[in-house]
Amino acid sequence: MSGIMAAIGAANPAISAIAGVAGFFTSYKERKRAKRMRRAQKKRALKTESRLFGAAENVVKDFAVQRGFLSDEYSMGKKEGILGYGQQLRDFQNMSGQQGFANSGAMGQMKDAITTQYNMGQEEMGLKYDQGVYGINRQEESELRDIQGSLYELSGITGSNKSVLDMITKTT
Numbered sequence: 440m441s442g443i444m445a446a447i448g449a450a451n452p453a454i455s456a457i458a459g460v461a462g463f464f465t466s467y468k469e470r471k472r473a474k475r476m477r478r479a480q481k482k483r484a485l486k487t488e489s490r491l492f493g494a495a496e497n498v499v500k501d502f503a504v505q506r507g508f509l510s511d512e513y514s515m516g517k518k519e520g521i522l523g524y525g526q527q528l529r530d531f532q533n534m535s536g537q538q539g540f541a542n543s544g545a546m547g548q549m550k551d552a553i554t555t556q557y558n559m560g561q562e563e564m565g566l567k568y569d570q571g572v573y574g575i576n577r578q579e580e581s582e583l584r585d586i587q588g589s590l591y592e593l594s595g596i597t598g599s600n601k602s603v604l605d606m607i608t609k610t611t
Contacts (some may be wrong), residue, residue, distance in 0.1 A: 502578070
């Protein structure tokens with residue numbers, strides 16, 4: 440039995456050397472495969488990053504359009520209010536002139552009531568406009584934060600630290 444043990448002992452360094460060389464080539468192939476996978480992953484991440492910036496640009500444009508619609512609605516409402524106020528004043532003046540009460544106190548109070556109603560309507564419209572703009576701004580910020588969160592996740596793969604805010608400030 441000692442002869443067999445001696446043979447195994449003598450072969451052990453040779454087996455170890457062969458195993459070491461085989462292990463080097465196996466780990467070399469594995470490292471190359473891992474490197475190839477990292478490159479492919481980075482390429483996909485960069486493509487996704489680019490798409491996220493495109494999505495952010497679309498979000499900014501979409502909300503700018505929404506603000507424009509809100510502004511147009513507000514302007515139209517103001518014009519409508521002005522026209523309505525003017526018509527009410529003309530109707531009031533015609534009525535008071537026909538009835539001969541043009542300079543009475545009651546007519547003055549009615550005219551003041553019409554003016555107060557118009558002013559309150561304009562203030563209400565302004566408040567609704569401000570609320571609408573505030574809501575649109577919050578929605579836009581929320582969507583951009585979601586996109587920025589995805590960009591931060593990708594930054595670990597791409598190595599870049601790009602920000603949606605930087606992109607937005609460059610376009611505005």
